[in-house]
Amino acid sequence: MTDNAAHNLLNLTLNSGWEVIEKIEKTDNQTGAFFSVCYLVQKDNEVCFLKAFDFAKFLTIAVPGTKIVDVMNDMLIAYKYERDLSEHCKNKKVDKVAFVKVADEEIVPGYAITIVPYLIFDLAEGDIRKKLDFSIELDYALRLKSLHDIAVGLKQLHNIEVTHQDLKPSNILVYSNNESKIGDLGRSICKSIDGPYNKQIFTGDCTYAPPEIMYGYWEKDWKKRVYATDCYLLGSLIAFYFTGISMNALIRKHIPDSFSWEQWTGTYADLVPYLENAFASALIEFENNISRVDLKKDLKLLIERLCNPFPDKRGHPKNIATIGNNYNMERFVTILDLLKRRAELRIKTF
Amino acid sequence: MLGELNSFQQENSIQRFESNIDEYIIDWQINKTVVHAADLLSAAIVNSKRENKFVIEAANFVLSNKAKASISQISLANQILSKEIICDLSTIYNQVSLDTLPSLIDPIPVRNKIKETKLLLLNYPANPILHVENSRYYSILGQEKNSIDSMKIALHLAPNNRFVLRCATRLFAHYENEKNEYLDYIHNILRRSPATKFDPWLTSAEISISTIRNRNSKFLKTGIDLINSKNISPLNFTELASSIGTVELLDGSQKKSREFFNKALINPNDNSLAQIEWASNRDKQIIVNPSNFNVRMNFEALTLDNFHNNEYNQALDNAAKWFIDMPFSKRPIMFGSNLASTVLKDQSKAISFLNAGLVSHPNDPQLINNLAYSLALDNRPNEAFEQLNKIKNDSEYNETTQICLTATKGLALFRSGLIDAGRNFYIDAIEQSKQMKNQELNWIAILNYAREEVRINSEYVASIMDAVSKINVLDNIVIKTLKNDIIELHKKSKET
Numbered sequence A: 001m002t003d004n005a006a007h008n009l010l011n012l013t014l015n016s017g018w019e020v021i022e023k024i025e026k027t028d029n030q031t032g033a034f035f036s037v038c039y040l041v042q043k044d045n046e047v048c049f050l051k052a053f054d055f056a057k058f059l060t061i062a063v064p065g066t067k068i069v070d071v072m073n074d075m076l077i078a079y080k081y082e083r084d085l086s087e088h089c090k091n092k093k094v095d096k097v098a099f100v101k102v103a104d105e106e107i108v109p110g111y112a113i114t115i116v117p118y119l120i121f122d123l124a125e126g127d128i129r130k131k132l133d134f135s136i137e138l139d140y141a142l143r144l145k146s147l148h149d150i151a152v153g154l155k156q157l158h159n160i161e162v163t164h165q166d167l168k169p170s171n172i173l174v175y176s177n178n179e180s181k182i183g184d185l186g187r188s189i190c191k192s193i194d195g196p197y198n199k200q201i202f203t204g205d206c207t208y209a210p211p212e213i214m215y216g217y218w219e220k221d222w223k224k225r226v227y228a229t230d231c232y233l234l235g236s237l238i239a240f241y242f243t244g245i246s247m248n249a250l251i252r253k254h255i256p257d258s259f260s261w262e263q264w265t266g267t268y269a270d271l272v273p274y275l276e277n278a279f280a281s282a283l284i285e286f287e288n289n290i291s292r293v294d295l296k297k298d299l300k301l302l303i304e305r306l307c308n309p310f311p312d313k314r315g316h317p318k319n320i321a322t323i324g325n326n327y328n329m330e331r332f333v334t335i336l337d338l339l340k341r342r343a344e345l346r347i348k349t350f
Numbered sequence B: 001m002l003g004e005l006n007s008f009q010q011e012n013s014i015q016r017f018e019s020n021i022d023e024y025i026i027d028w029q030i031n032k033t034v035v036h037a038a039d040l041l042s043a044a045i046v047n048s049k050r051e052n053k054f055v056i057e058a059a060n061f062v063l064s065n066k067a068k069a070s071i072s073q074i075s076l077a078n079q080i081l082s083k084e085i086i087c088d089l090s091t092i093y094n095q096v097s098l099d100t101l102p103s104l105i106d107p108i109p110v111r112n113k114i115k116e117t118k119l120l121l122l123n124y125p126a127n128p129i130l131h132v133e134n135s136r137y138y139s140i141l142g143q144e145k146n147s148i149d150s151m152k153i154a155l156h157l158a159p160n161n162r163f164v165l166r167c168a169t170r171l172f173a174h175y176e177n178e179k180n181e182y183l184d185y186i187h188n189i190l191r192r193s194p195a196t197k198f199d200p201w202l203t204s205a206e207i208s209i210s211t212i213r214n215r216n217s218k219f220l221k222t223g224i225d226l227i228n229s230k231n232i233s234p235l236n237f238t239e240l241a242s243s244i245g246t247v248e249l250l251d252g253s254q255k256k257s258r259e260f261f262n263k264a265l266i267n268p269n270d271n272s273l274a275q276i277e278w279a280s281n282r283d284k285q286i287i288v289n290p291s292n293f294n295v296r297m298n299f300e301a302l303t304l305d306n307f308h309n310n311e312y313n314q315a316l317d318n319a320a321k322w323f324i325d326m327p328f329s330k331r332p333i334m335f336g337s338n339l340a341s342t343v344l345k346d347q348s349k350a351i352s353f354l355n356a357g358l359v360s361h362p363n364d365p366q367l368i369n370n371l372a373y374s375l376a377l378d379n380r381p382n383e384a385f386e387q388l389n390k391i392k393n394d395s396e397y398n399e400t401t402q403i404c405l406t407a408t409k410g411l412a413l414f415r416s417g418l419i420d421a422g423r424n425f426y427i428d429a430i431e432q433s434k435q436m437k438n439q440e441l442n443w444i445a446i447l448n449y450a451r452e453e454v455r456i457n458s459e460y461v462a463s464i465m466d467a468v469s470k471i472n473v474l475d476n477i478v479i480k481t482l483k484n485d486i487i488e489l490h491k492k493s494k495e496t
């Protein structure tokens, strides 16, 4: 696999003038479905993050029965989508989302497939997982600041009719000034740009998918479905920041095996009480992880609203009352802002 | 109970997304931190990949770095390694043993559980499972009315939910007596529920209730059709087949009944096996050996099985589970306490069982009697009397219980040093049991009395030992044990 061009950019100076100075290693394995290879690149003393698209890899993970040209096409759409989307977001007051700085392609001779399209981004310190520490007393101010940034970013995306669909810890980037941004727009859905996944029910990472997707009882109304998904994913992120595990894991922990999404084949109505029960227990467990008395209740309420396993009950009650607007981020941004300041204030008075 | 927590029909045809956790494994291999480990564990539990070797490695990593992990991360790691069992209705039993029984039936935590559930109900007032749970806690406390009321609420909320209906059926059948109409009530609900027509577990419950009430079930034909429809897997129709088999057997059509029992045996569960075993006593052509089937047996069956294999301590633990499973039933308590008291001669274990039983059956004369008996045997006659004094008017109890109470008073008096008075009570009990023509009770009274005389080496030993020698029931373990113990004791007292 590492014979592919995309894996061999190290020490090259690209046509765009960027010098590839370091490869970010991922120990590959046979089944892996990754077609991005990451590098650090440098130009005029600025170090950036480069994501190269491994076209050759895409061929090897093709689903049996599909045509290679179709696979190539999907791949191109995926690349073009991420590039054009960044363009679409630019100049639209979207500052909490990690944008593409440069989009270009490199021809690397000597390989079966010589073309390597790539995207260059501002370099972050890493994803949020590197920043979260669960030893003794949690850093509430840091967490709430980051979550507030992300909620703002999500609101900005929603404002220009983009839903992210893949919000999860590994896609939250943290920069040296302690700012967090939403990264990896590869799975997002934008109304005005044809994406690789627009026709799918759910485009993100199934591990983080909301329960209605896990169980296969999703909302038929496309728009409602994708916004409800983002809403759940934001809540799940909050759960991760404070418990260190995902909301799905928290819920799954409390569901008897026979009612789990892998096993359940009965009706939705029969499932409801068990899911309600599991959710109630998950909320209690979430609360047990939080030692700050002045934040406990509000954070729990936040999760309760963002992550309700029933999409109709998800969102802010005041939004739910006004039809068509269930999953508006505005109120959640305000709440997180308030909590962030409450947490910061505590630090100062100590 | 097994089977009712799963579904029998494929109703949502949409395929679930297949998802792999490779990406998380790679991230964990590169970043050996608790956070990355826990991200992998999250992915593993969500995608049922708990057996993956990297997942197990990550779980162990979290547990060996507890200082850097959150409560949920530690708990998730434990759950992945099966060190922590989530307490839901179906798994709580794993934690029950005779040692933990006192804490489980301690009324204070049970009352706290009720409080907790009530708090949850504020948020989810319409969640039937919470009401079922409350019903169970009330039944542990012996609060029959509250227990029934909670179950009725659950039934109103989810009149078609299999789990609720089956829990209710079991509870109502147990509290049924001439003075109430519980069986009527649950039978009506089962008959009215549209689910009974197509859910084999409910059809089976309806047919069983009809059989208990000596009625013809309107669902017999529906049930037969369900089994023949080929849409339902053998595990899902096993109970239905065994209840139809029972109806046919009681109607005298052995050929048909065998046909249904055979279907039930394709993939049986604890209940259908128990039913078939019962049938095999009536129809010798039905031959079953439960140990040939790999089903999780119910606790009663396990207890009796342990007992027959002389695994007595195991039997006591399973009796404790049996009781927690059916707190409204006195049988596990009577069984466990008798076994502990007589066969194992461990009075403190017997006392544990009886105290547990008295929480759900306060003032029950049989339990009080057995408790006083164990206390007296443990040389705590004052406490024994304290128990016996709780019984104000023993004439309202049945004769057997009265005789037992008389004998136990005799025992407590003996152990207080009031020999003559004790002797009088024993003689009374022995006389009454003889009048009642209850040979077993008569022998038990004689044996207990004999032990007391032998212990103090009184002038009556010779004549009472003569009576003892005439007792020869070898298939009753209690009598057999009592008798052997006395002969031993007598031998020893002669030697010294």
Ligand SMILES: Nc1ncnc2c1ncn2[C@@H]1O[C@H](COP(=O)(O)OP(=O)(O)O)[C@@H](O)[C@H]1O
Residues within 6 Å of the ligand: A034, A036, A038, A049, A051, A098, A121, A122, A123, A124, A125, A126, A127, A170, A171, A173, A183, A184, A185, A186
């Ligand atoms: N701009 C960046 N700076 C530093 N690290 C980054 C940057 N963008 C992504 N990463 C790291 O690379 C990982 C993969 O990038 P991502 O854009 O999410 O691609 P993928 O589609 O492979 O998930 C992220 O989880 C993060 O750790």
Ligand SMILES: [Mg+2]
Residues within 6 Å of the ligand: A170, A171, A184
């Ligand atoms: Mg990503």
